[in-house]
Amino acid sequence: MNQIKLNINNEVVEVQVDPSTPLLWVIRDFVGLKGTKFGCGIAQCGACTVHLDGQAVRSCVLPVAAVVNKKITTIEGISENNAHPVQKAWVEHQVPQCGYCQSGQIMSAVALLDKNPSPNSTEVVAAMQGNICRCGTYNRIKKAILSASKDMSDGTN
Amino acid sequence: MEPIKYLGYNRRDFLKLTGMAGAVFGLAGFATKKENKIVPLSGMSDENVGLNHLIFIDKDSQVTLVNHRPEMGQGVYQSMPMLIAEELEINLKDIQVIQSGADREKYGHQQVGGSSSVRKSWTPSRQLGAAARMMLVQAAAEQWAVPVGQCSVQNGVIRNNSSGAELKYGEVVEKAATYKVPTDIKLKSKGDFKVLGKSLPRLDAGLKTNGKAVFSLDMEVEGMVYATMLRSPTFVGKIESFNKEEVAALPGVLNVLKIETPVFSFKRQAVAIVAENYPAALKAKKALKVKWNNEGVKLWSEKEVIDKFQSSSEVSGVVLESEGDMANLEQGASQMEATYYCPYQAHACMEPMNAIVQVDGDSCTFWGGVQSPNWIKSTLANYLSIPEKNVEMNISFLGGGFGRKAFTDFALEAASISKEMKRPIKLIWTREDDISQGPFRPAALYKMSAYFNKKNEVTGLKNKLITQDMGHQWPGANKEEVTQWIFEGANKNYGFSNFELEAVPMEFPIPVMWWRSVYASTNGFAHESFIDELASALKKDPIAYRKTLLKNKKRESAVLDQIKKMSGWNNKKQGTGLGVAMVESFGSICAQAVQVSKNNKGSITIEKVYVAMDCGMTVNPDIIGQQVEGSIVMGLTAAIKSKISFEQGMAVEKNFDKFKMLRIHESPEVQLHIMDNEEAPGGVGEPALPPIAPALTNAIFDLTGKRIRTLPFDLNEI
Numbered sequence: 001m002n003q004i005k006l007n008i009n010n011e012v013v014e015v016q017v018d019p020s021t022p023l024l025w026v027i028r029d030f031v032g033l034k035g036t037k038f039g040c041g042i043a044q045c046g047a048c049t050v051h052l053d054g055q056a057v058r059s060c061v062l063p064v065a066a067v068v069n070k071k072i073t074t075i076e077g078i079s080e081n082n083a084h085p086v087q088k089a090w091v092e093h094q095v096p097q098c099g100y101c102q103s104g105q106i107m108s109a110v111a112l113l114d115k116n117p118s119p120n121s122t123e124v125v126a127a128m129q130g131n132i133c134r135c136g137t138y139n140r141i142k143k144a145i146l147s148a149s150k151d152m153s154d155g156t157n
Numbered sequence: 158m159e160p161i162k163y164l165g166y167n168r169r170d171f172l173k174l175t176g177m178a179g180a181v182f183g184l185a186g187f188a189t190k191k192e193n194k195i196v197p198l199s200g201m202s203d204e205n206v207g208l209n210h211l212i213f214i215d216k217d218s219q220v221t222l223v224n225h226r227p228e229m230g231q232g233v234y235q236s237m238p239m240l241i242a243e244e245l246e247i248n249l250k251d252i253q254v255i256q257s258g259a260d261r262e263k264y265g266h267q268q269v270g271g272s273s274s275v276r277k278s279w280t281p282s283r284q285l286g287a288a289a290r291m292m293l294v295q296a297a298a299e300q301w302a303v304p305v306g307q308c309s310v311q312n313g314v315i316r317n318n319s320s321g322a323e324l325k326y327g328e329v330v331e332k333a334a335t336y337k338v339p340t341d342i343k344l345k346s347k348g349d350f351k352v353l354g355k356s357l358p359r360l361d362a363g364l365k366t367n368g369k370a371v372f373s374l375d376m377e378v379e380g381m382v383y384a385t386m387l388r389s390p391t392f393v394g395k396i397e398s399f400n401k402e403e404v405a406a407l408p409g410v411l412n413v414l415k416i417e418t419p420v421f422s423f424k425r426q427a428v429a430i431v432a433e434n435y436p437a438a439l440k441a442k443k444a445l446k447v448k449w450n451n452e453g454v455k456l457w458s459e460k461e462v463i464d465k466f467q468s469s470s471e472v473s474g475v476v477l478e479s480e481g482d483m484a485n486l487e488q489g490a491s492q493m494e495a496t497y498y499c500p501y502q503a504h505a506c507m508e509p510m511n512a513i514v515q516v517d518g519d520s521c522t523f524w525g526g527v528q529s530p531n532w533i534k535s536t537l538a539n540y541l542s543i544p545e546k547n548v549e550m551n552i553s554f555l556g557g558g559f560g561r562k563a564f565t566d567f568a569l570e571a572a573s574i575s576k577e578m579k580r581p582i583k584l585i586w587t588r589e590d591d592i593s594q595g596p597f598r599p600a601a602l603y604k605m606s607a608y609f610n611k612k613n614e615v616t617g618l619k620n621k622l623i624t625q626d627m628g629h630q631w632p633g634a635n636k637e638e639v640t641q642w643i644f645e646g647a648n649k650n651y652g653f654s655n656f657e658l659e660a661v662p663m664e665f666p667i668p669v670m671w672w673r674s675v676y677a678s679t680n681g682f683a684h685e686s687f688i689d690e691l692a693s694a695l696k697k698d699p700i701a702y703r704k705t706l707l708k709n710k711k712r713e714s715a716v717l718d719q720i721k722k723m724s725g726w727n728n729k730k731q732g733t734g735l736g737v738a739m740v741e742s743f744g745s746i747c748a749q750a751v752q753v754s755k756n757n758k759g760s761i762t763i764e765k766v767y768v769a770m771d772c773g774m775t776v777n778p779d780i781i782g783q784q785v786e787g788s789i790v791m792g793l794t795a796a797i798k799s800k801i802s803f804e805q806g807m808a809v810e811k812n813f814d815k816f817k818m819l820r821i822h823e824s825p826e827v828q829l830h831i832m833d834n835e836e837a838p839g840g841v842g843e844p845a846l847p848p849i850a851p852a853l854t855n856a857i858f859d860l861t862g863k864r865i866r867t868l869p870f871d872l873n874e875i
Contacts, residue, residue, distance in 0.1 A: 001408075018408065018409075018436070018437070018440070020440070021436045022436060025434070025435055025436040029434055029435060029436075030434075033368070034368065034371075034374075034375035035367070035368020035369070036368070037372075037374065037507075037508070037556070038374060038509065038585070039507055039508075039509075039588065040588040040812055040813050041439075041587060041588055041589075041812075042588070042812055042813070042814060044812060044813035044814055045507070045588075045813050045818075047507060074368070075367065075368035076367070076368050078367070079367065080367060080369075081367065082363050082366055082367050087366045087367060090362070090366040091358065091362045091363055091366055094358060094359055094362055094779055094783065095362075095366070096230075096359070096361070096362055096365035096366060097230035097231070097232070097783050097784075097787055098229055098230030098506075098507065098508070098554070098555060098556050098557045098558075099230070099361065099364070099365025099366075099370050099372075099554065099556070100372055100506075100507040100508045100556025100557060101507045101556075102365050102366060103368045106366060125821050125822045126822070128821045129820050129821055129822055131820075131821070132507065132813060132818045132820065133507070133790075133821075134505060134506060134507045134557050134559075134791065134818065135230045135507075135557060135783075135787045135790075136786055136787035136788070136789065136790025136791060136819075136824065137783070137786070137787070138790065138819075138820075138821040138824035139786055139824055139826065139827060140783075140786070141821065142821065
């Protein structure tokens, strides 16, 4: 057990935890932010996606010791009230069904648009391939990302 | 924007959960008892006045509707309130929704599955809305001393048409609640709908884009500890020994227990590790060594499984449908046969199985996302030998269900551990547990036969199905009988003068369970492929041939006409193939046409899927769109990606590295047309799944001449 200091959503939190613990469980059960989900535990499904210094990473395979001094962003840090253009587009296109994978989907989408504000459809699909949705919301995810990108560049958001 | 306030359970609410005491009154399909007071549900303010068990209004006219069916993605969190709102005359934007627990007396049927929610609630939920509106209007009319006929209602406001005075629902609700519930209720007809049939945005969409939706995995209760389990990989193997002391000494581990819980008629043995937190339990599991005794257990290989299906096809089964006289077809006739095979499948809900259970003396509390609140409630009561009324069910959102979360095994496991540990247990299955432990969608083998007379006309069709009968798994099951709906989705409307559906139930130790569209998920593939093969053998157009067979079936013919029109059937693009399939299941008719092409590397590309769906009158067309898109992705996954196979009696595929899912780059464009009619509502969550595999393989045949009869197959290897 180590005392570990983390920067999550621009807040510093301290947790008492085994340093080999995957970041996912630290975020969920030690910090108490439940928006990030457990899907597979082997970085295959993307449900646990968070940002590490702005990069989309799979938190289920990342030991917490590896993220000290880095900036962690979770779905709660995107905006609590769906103010982010990507979240707005998600609601507008009625993307979620069961909703369980959507935090991870949105984290991957936000990371993509931060890096590439105007992706084409091929780039969207390439960036989102790591996120599984068993409900099959893929086509709406694609539409939502393209429309969020447009809204962001139009300055309508 | 927060569309609604979610009144589900969070950490704070757990501490004050008291269950849903109080009596209710209602109408057909719901409760029958009438008492004076309806108590608001936990999580609602005491200011709420209940007009029945689904409708609450406070003095400020805030309307709270109870959703009595679990939300697993299918949209009942939206459709159930819409049914009430239509007759209650309220604006959906202004309401709150609260999820109910399990209570047969109050809510009647609550299970979600079989695409039944809207079909079962269509009349009773609207009646409850209408009855509540009538009571509110009566209260206002009495206050104004005018006949109710002089009052009108809109958006929760009652208007006195002669004076122009207005009263909000909240101003008269207390008086309204004292009236007897009217029984003479006239419901609106389709032409008068303001809410139903409209694509109103889902009330849970906002919660599912900011991480605030509470799923089973997100629930916490005071004093809970975590558990993970290592179950018999062969399902029925027995524990010979395990390194209990070594694992129990690991950091955070509280106990290491041998657990045995029922799965249908067998007992599954497992070792449970209970720990202060879940990662500690997972880490300890890596150190756990169990010696399994598989004496007397047949350790199936995949080849043996398939051989067993093949050899069972030689056995006579049970004839479930029979038309004409198959035994005495015209002599000298020719025959055509084809064999199809679909493998086992895992459900792989994105949220792995999990639940919290607290057993405390003769009471039990459950927290989690389940499809069958009352079944799990009664199973827990039976298992613990306690009265059913002592079991309290708290239902969260489900991260997918697909049939898997109707089953009871995981709840009993958590209960068994909690009983031993005397504290609330949060049991979380790993993805490996979830994919390899079942219950699975059963594999199915089909022997299809067609018989021709000398004029080369089809005189008879026979569909022989070899699969596991889910009903045979229960203790004391009558294995002479076959589940009647085992042929769901095998079209009986094609009008062959000699026709037979025969099922050979295979007794196999692999646990199986409903999987989205259940037997229709495989029946549709075999039946619609073979119809296509017949059309081809007769040199007839696949749509025209189906129409001929369907004779006077108007709805089916209209759906086929629609798919023909929208897919450009007669103006096929050069270099593309078009295939069609139509499956009737769960009360709806769904035809799909798939357009494929071949790229220069020889791989097949699915260019587009066209869908014509007749599901009768609709609640929310956009949710139908979601369900159709989702069904196509899940059906395609089973057609071209995933399967469960067995070696050494164990499932080979254990996680998404081997149990492959369709991903975003493989998701085809979907164009949907919903037929406009006034037929009774049909199912929506499942009927669009069965047609996709046969429509795809029929399209590949159209393009390449190659017939695919075994799923899954690789689009790169045609």
